Amino acid sequence: MRNYDRIMVNETGNGRIVVGVDGSEPSKRALAWAIGQARLTGGSVAAVTSWHLPVAYGWVPPADIDWEGEAAKALTEAVQAVAGNEPSVPIETVVVEGNPAEVLVKASHGAQLLVVGNRGHGGFTGLLLGSVSQQCVHHAHCPVVVIHDEAAAHGAA
Template identity: 60%
Template sequence: MTDDVMASPRIVVGVDGSDPSKAALWWAVRQAGLIGGVVEAVTAWEYPSAWYGWTPPQAEVFDYEKNAGKTLTEAIDRAIGPDRPVEIRTRVVRGHPAAVLLHAARGAHLLVVGNRGHGGFAEALLGSVGQHCVQHASCPVVVVRGPGESGGN
C-alpha cells in the first residue's frame, strides 16, 4: 500500500479568527473524529497593500506572520478547547487566503471554510474566499455558517 492509502484522511480548514471560521474548525474536528482523520488548520497572511502596492513603513515593525499565528492558536483554543479529540496541525502561510487554501487542499479529503470571514461585506451569504474555494478546489468543500446565522430571510 502507498503512503497516501495508509495516511489518515486530512481535512483542511481555513481559520481567520472570525466566528464562521471557528465554527468551520469545530465542524472539521468533529468530522475528523468520525472518519479517523487529522485536521490541518491553515491561516493565511499578507502585507497590507495600501500605498499603491507599497507596504507602509510601519509594516516593517509589525510582525504579520507572528500575529497570524497567534490568531490561529487563539481560534483553536476558543473553538476546541484544551482537550483535542483529534490531531490538529497548524500552518501559517503568506499569501492570498483563497490561493493558500486551494494549495493546502491538494490531496486532502475535504476543505472546510466559514461562510464569510473578516473581509468583505457582513451581509454576504458567502464570502469571496469561500466562493473561490467552492469553485476551484480539487476536493469536496464544506461551507459552515457561523453561530447564530440563519439561512432564511
C-alpha cells in the same frame, strides 16, 4: 506551527481535513465542524491561516509589526478556543503568506475535505468581493464544506 510547504507531503487519502481559520466566528464554527468530522472518520485536521502585507498606494506598512506572528497567534487562540487543551483529534496548525483563497486551494491537494466559513456576503457584494468560500468551492482539489453564519442561516439581517 508547521510551514505550508511541509503540509503538502501528506499522502492522498489519509483522512486529512483542511480548514481555513481566520479567527472569525464563522471560521471557528468551521473548525468545530471539521474536528467533529475528523472524530467520526478517524481523520486529522490541518487548521490553516494566511497573512499578507496590506497594500495601499502611498502607504508603507510599519516595520515593527510581525504579520506572520500575529497570524500565528490568532490561529493558536482560535484552535485553543474551539478544541481546548486536549483536542479529540490530531490538529496541525499551518501559517502561510499569501491570498487566503489561493492558500486554501493549494492546501486542498491530497485532502479528504476542505472546510471554510462563510460570512454571508451574497448578491452583488459577493460577486464584487469574490469571497474566499466561493473561490474554494470553484477551485479546490477535494470536496468543500461551507459553514454558514448562524444569523444568515436563520434569515437575520
